[in-house]
Amino acid sequence: LSGFRRHVLVLAGGRGERFWPWSQPDRPKQLLPLASGGRTLLRATLDRALTLADASDILIMTAKDLVPAIQAEAPRGVQVLGEPVGRNTAPAIAAAALRFGAASSFAVMPSDHVIEDLAAFTADLTSAFDLAEKGGVLVTFGIPPTGPETNLGYLKQGAVLGGGFARVAQFCEKPDRARAEAFLGAGGYTWNSGIFVWRSDAFLKALEAEKPEMVAALRGIGPAGDGGDAAFERVFPTLESISVDYAVMEKAPNVVMREASFDWDDLGSWSAWARRQPRDARGNVIVGAGVRALDCDRCVIVSSEPGILAVMGLEDTIVVRSAGGTLVCPLAASDQVRRVTQALREGA
Amino acid sequence: LSGFRRHVLVLAGGRGERFWPWSQPDRPKQLLPLASGGRTLLRATLDRALTLADASDILIMTAKDLVPAIQAEAPRGVQVLGEPVGRNTAPAIAAAALRFGAASSFAVMPSDHVIEDLAAFTADLTSAFDLAEKGGVLVTFGIPPTGPETNLGYLKQGAVLGGGFARVAQFCEKPDRARAEAFLGAGGYTWNSGIFVWRSDAFLKALEAEKPEMVAALRGIGPAGDGGDAAFERVFPTLESISVDYAVMEKAPNVVMREASFDWDDLGSWSAWARRQPRDARGNVIVGAGVRALDCDRCVIVSSEPGILAVMGLEDTIVVRSAGGTLVCPLAASDQVRRVTQALREGA
Numbered sequence: 037l038s039g040f041r042r043h044v045l046v047l048a049g050g051r052g053e054r055f056w057p058w059s060q061p062d063r064p065k066q067l068l069p070l071a072s073g074g075r076t077l078l079r080a081t082l083d084r085a086l087t088l089a090d091a092s093d094i095l096i097m098t099a100k101d102l103v104p105a106i107q108a109e110a111p112r113g114v115q116v117l118g119e120p121v122g123r124n125t126a127p128a129i130a131a132a133a134l135r136f137g138a139a140s141s142f143a144v145m146p147s148d149h150v151i152e153d154l155a156a157f158t159a160d161l162t163s164a165f166d167l168a169e170k171g172g173v174l175v176t177f178g179i180p181p182t183g184p185e186t187n188l189g190y191l192k193q194g195a196v197l198g199g200g201f202a203r204v205a206q207f208c209e210k211p212d213r214a215r216a217e218a219f220l221g222a223g224g225y226t227w228n229s230g231i232f233v234w235r236s237d238a239f240l241k242a243l244e245a246e247k248p249e250m251v252a253a254l255r256g257i258g259p260a261g262d263g264g265d266a267a268f269e270r271v272f273p274t275l276e277s278i279s280v281d282y283a284v285m286e287k288a289p290n291v292v293m294r295e296a297s298f299d300w301d302d303l304g305s306w307s308a309w310a311r312r313q314p315r316d317a318r319g320n321v322i323v324g325a326g327v328r329a330l331d332c333d334r335c336v337i338v339s340s341e342p343g344i345l346a347v348m349g350l351e352d353t354i355v356v357r358s359a360g361g362t363l364v365c366p367l368a369a370s371d372q373v374r375r376v377t378q379a380l381r382e383g384a
Numbered sequence: 385l386s387g388f389r390r391h392v393l394v395l396a397g398g399r400g401e402r403f404w405p406w407s408q409p410d411r412p413k414q415l416l417p418l419a420s421g422g423r424t425l426l427r428a429t430l431d432r433a434l435t436l437a438d439a440s441d442i443l444i445m446t447a448k449d450l451v452p453a454i455q456a457e458a459p460r461g462v463q464v465l466g467e468p469v470g471r472n473t474a475p476a477i478a479a480a481a482l483r484f485g486a487a488s489s490f491a492v493m494p495s496d497h498v499i500e501d502l503a504a505f506t507a508d509l510t511s512a513f514d515l516a517e518k519g520g521v522l523v524t525f526g527i528p529p530t531g532p533e534t535n536l537g538y539l540k541q542g543a544v545l546g547g548g549f550a551r552v553a554q555f556c557e558k559p560d561r562a563r564a565e566a567f568l569g570a571g572g573y574t575w576n577s578g579i580f581v582w583r584s585d586a587f588l589k590a591l592e593a594e595k596p597e598m599v600a601a602l603r604g605i606g607p608a609g610d611g612g613d614a615a616f617e618r619v620f621p622t623l624e625s626i627s628v629d630y631a632v633m634e635k636a637p638n639v640v641m642r643e644a645s646f647d648w649d650d651l652g653s654w655s656a657w658a659r660r661q662p663r664d665a666r667g668n669v670i671v672g673a674g675v676r677a678l679d680c681d682r683c684v685i686v687s688s689e690p691g692i693l694a695v696m697g698l699e700d701t702i703v704v705r706s707a708g709g710t711l712v713c714p715l716a717a718s719d720q721v722r723r724v725t726q727a728l729r730e731g732a
Contacts, residue, residue, distance in 0.1 A: 057692065326709075328727055344405065344709035346724040349717040353698075355710075361674075361692035362705055364712055369697040376694040379676055 040169045040235060041093065043142035044085035045132040047230075048078055048098040048106055049122055052148055053377040054305050054370075057361035058340070066147040067105055070303060077303070078147045079109050086111070087158040088143060088165070095135065096147070097128045120269045126283035127275040130243055130254050131268065133236040141169050144232040144280075149302045150312070156298040164233035164294060167201060173292045174242060175233040176204065176285060178226025179300045184216035187304050187371060189228035189281060191293050192219075204293045207286040226295055228281065242288040250275050250283075306354050306370040310336040324357075336367060388517045388583060389441065391490035392433035393480040395578075396426055396446040396454055397470055400496055401725040402653050402718075405709035406688070414495040415453055418651060425651070426457050426495045434459070435506040436491060436513070443483065444495070445476045468617045474631035475623040478591055478602050479616065481584040489517050492580040492628075497650050498660070504646040512581035512642060515549060522590060522636055523581040524552065525644045526574025532564035535652050535719060537576035537629060539641050540567075552641045555634040574643055576629065590636040598623050598631075654702050654718040658684040672705075684715060 052065020059065050071080035078096075085094050091113030098106045100118030107116050117135075119128060129144055136142055143161055151157050164175040178191040187210060194205030207228070211219065219225040244251045253275060257267040285291055303309050313321040313336075320332050324339030330348040339345040339357040347355050352367045363376065400413020407413050419428035426444075433442050439461030446454045448466030455464050465483075467476065477492055484490055491509055499505050512523040526539040535558060542553030555576070559567065567573040592599045601623060605615040633639055651657050661669040661684075668680050672687030678696040687693040687705040695703050700715045711724065 057694070328724065330723055330727060339710075343707075344728060346405070346709060346711050346713075346728075348711075348713040348720065348724060350701075350712065350714065353712070355712050357710055359691075361694060362687075362703075362710060363694050363696075364698065364701070364703050365694075365696040366698065372696065375678055376676065376696060379678060380692060380694075 040139055040141040040165075041136075042089050042165055043093045043095065043132075043136045043140055044089045045129060045136075045142050045144045046078070046081055046085060046094065046096045046147050047125060047128060047144065048081075048096050048102070048147035049119060049128070050146075050148055051099075054373050055309070056373050056377045057356060057358045057363050058338070060360045062101070062105065064102070064148075065303070067102075067109065070309060071150055072152055076109055077150065078106065080150070081145055081147045082110060082114065084151060084154060084157055085143070085145060087154065088161055093136075095132050097132060117265075117268070119272055121273045123272060123275050123277045125280040126243065126247065126278045127250060127254070127272065129232075129280050130240065130251055131257075131272070133239050134254050134257070136236050138237065140236045141165055141234065142236060144230075146230045146302075149229075149300060151298050151300055153298045156296075160294060160297055161231075161233060163200065167199065167292070168234045168238070171290075172235060172238040173290045174238060174284065174288055175201070176291060176293050177229040177231045177296045178293050179229050179296050181220060181225065181227050184213060184220055185227065185304075186210055186213055186216050188302065190216070190219050190225045191228050193224045193226065193293060193295075197292060200297075201292045201294050204285075204291045207281060207291075209281070226293070227300075229296060229300055231296075232280070232285075238290070239284070242284050242290070246287055247276065247278070247283055304371060306336060306356065306373065307367050308370075310354075310367070334367070388487055388489040388513075389484075390437050390513055391441045391443065391480075391484045391488055392437045393477060393484075393490050393492050394426070394429055394433060394442065394444045394495050395473060395476060395492065396429075396444050396450070396495035397467055397476070398494075398496055399447075402721050403657070404721050404725045405704060405706045405711050406686070408708045410449070410453065412450070412496075413651070415450075415457065418657060419498055420500055424457055425498065426454065428498070429493055429495045430458060430462065432499060432502060432505055433491070433493060435502065436509055441484075443480055445480060465613075465616070467620055469621045471620060471623050471625045473628040474591065474595065474626045475598060475602070475620065477580075477628050478588065478599055479605075479620070481587050482602055482605070484584050486585065488584045489513055489582065490584060492578070494578045494650075497577075497648060499646050499648055501646045504644075508642060508645055509579075509581060511548065515547065515640070516582045516586065519638075520583060520586040521638045521640045522586060522632065523549070524633060524639060524641050525577040525579045526641050527577050527644050527648045529568055529573065529575050532561060532568055533575065533652075534558055534561055534564050536650065538564070538567050538573045539576050541572045541574065541641065541643075545640060549640045549642050552633075552639045555629060555639075557629070574641070575648075577644060577648055579644075580628070580633075586638070587632070590632050590638070594635055595624065595626070595631055652719060654684060654704065654721065655715050656718075658702075658715070682715070 048066050052059045055065050066078040071077050091111050094114045096116045103118040168175050190208040192206040194203030196202045310321045319334040321336045326339050326344045327337050328346040333351045336354045345357050356363045396414050400407045403413050414426040439459050442462045444464045451466040516523050538556040540554040542551030544550045658669045667682040669684045674687050674692045675685050676694040681699045684702045693705050704711045
């Protein structure tokens with residue numbers, strides 16, 4: 037026994053707007069049944085978390101208005117904490133570290149990624165817990181890149197430490213296409229998975245070095261249950277909105293990485309989703325009883341509503357019809373779907 | 385006074401499937417509000433007919449199941465006769481000629497075309513009535529072609545008769561593209577409008593020469609009102625299904641034509657409809673409060689339903705969302721929309 041109680045923090049506050057119109061403000065990507073076995077991405081994340089920690093040692097942080105929907109997906113015992121306003125990942129992780137308390141370690145997991153190889157995931161995370169508890173390092177997982185993605189951060193691998201771990205030489209935020217291609221050409225770069233493992237004390241120390249006022253404000257809240265959640269609601273909105281990558285990972289001297297041996301897909305767009313779906317003889321992904329595709333090639337046509345959706349003579353196009361609306365755009369523009377939700381928010 | 389009572393026969397039995405999903409089996413093209421002033425095409429046709437004949441001298445022939453919807457559009461006094469089965473235009477026109485009786489003349493008008501210049505239309509038709517009543521000829525109207533349409537028949541003009549009339553040298557059914565282009569290059573060809581004017585006796589004589597059994601069967605029915613409609617329902621299904629073009633116009637020696645001085649559009653497709661609509665700065669036709677077009681050029685986007693229809697990054701594409709379904713296809717394929725309705729009928 038290491039002496040550290042292992043926890044999991046699941047981050048489930050995202051709005052997942054890239055799956056509009058299937059995703060909606062009250063049903064974001066992590067609540068869509070995009071994982072194997074018809075599970076939501078959140079439920080699949082929790083299933084992975086349960087291989088590492090007891091249900092009562094798992095905490096989900098999400099937006100306050102999503103708490104009921106998130107709770108409905110969580111097994112008994114899992115705790116759900118609603119953020120009164122979004123403050124990005126650093127404040128949420130710091131609040132969790134303080135709740136987990138002294139002599140704890142925890143993994144941070146986004147709730148909207150697809151990971152199917154449960155055994156490899158559990159083995160990788162367990163080895164990270166072992167190292168983090170022993171050495172006080174901040175462990176992050178890198179994903180071997182399959183293309184010059186511009187919607188992901190990159191990790192540049194540094195000195196090898198043994199046991200599958202290495203120093204992180206550099207954190208590189210979402211690059212432009214040319215830079216992403218240069219990374220791939222150079223080798224030694226992996227995608228930043230957003231999955232971390234560390235001791236609570238080690239994380240708080242690293243954050244304190246950069247954002248002492250954030251940690252101090254959260255320490256002042258006191259333990260949950262003793263009026264702690266009311267204090268949390270009061271204090272949280274006053275915190276700086278900043279990602280853990282900027283606040284900690286780019287600066288801390290004790291960051292180490294492990295190249296993931298598990299599969300990973302962040303399902304960043306409809307086209308990313310479509311790559312995982314069965315296709316017909318002409319390369320179309322067809323979902324929904326009312327869909328009719330005539331002379332279509334490599335289209336993605338999804339209808340969750342009654343009635344007919346007929347698509348004729350198109351190539352490489354997405355058509356999605358759901359209760360939340362209808363979307364039509366080129367497959368290549370599927371990573372720009374946020375422009376639609378932005379326009380809708382702005383009342384355009 | 386010519387001694388002939390003038391009537392109008394409005395043909396309203398078509399299913400107008402090219403406007404799917406807006407058009408539906410129970411709401412075909414002629415019942416869509418595609419004419420000026422928000423009128424249905426049928427209502428606009430009746431408004432034109434009323435400049436030539438009294439309401440009680442106007443007869444609409446349609447499919448039996450459409451009678452109630454058609455009657456709802458017809459002014460008081462207009463008669464509506466439902467065909468128990470479709471038999472194309474020749475039997476319908478012959479039945480009308482017999483109903484109108486001796487010493488009558490009539491115009492035949494399709495109910496799903498757009499004609500906006502009422503004065504020119506009335507003047508053209510009146511001159512045709514005058515000539516037909518005097519000379520016993522069969523008058524048809526040719527439309528100056530604006531392009532090599534392959535969905536229309538063509539009239540080749542023959543010897544000029546004076547008064548704006550000429551012989552028809554040849555009736556040419558829907559040609560292929562190369563032939564249509566040759567017609568336009570040669571000159572002297574007009575589109576067959578499907579609008580005819582003749583005396584009832586002249587028409588029946590011409591039909592009798594080719595299809596004596598058809599006329600004989602209809603003569604046996606007797607006048608409507610004396611059990612005539614029951615007899616009509618029994619006899620009509622036994623008649624040959626054939627168009628007036630094949631049965632009469634291609635063969636009769638006394639066919640004359642007049643080049644229309646009125647505007648005319650058969651609205652043969654969504655793209656034909658779109659040509660008549662206002663466009664935004666990027667050439668898009670946008671109809672419906674829920675439509676959002678982002679980075680679209682020359683698209684036709686129509687939504688008659690609540691909710692959002694977002695189209696992004698497309699060119700020259702039609703997206704139509706109605707209670708009857710949703711259609712997405714290239715603008716250039718809009719004349720193939722019947723393939724969709726055909727697939728739906730076949731349960732494909």
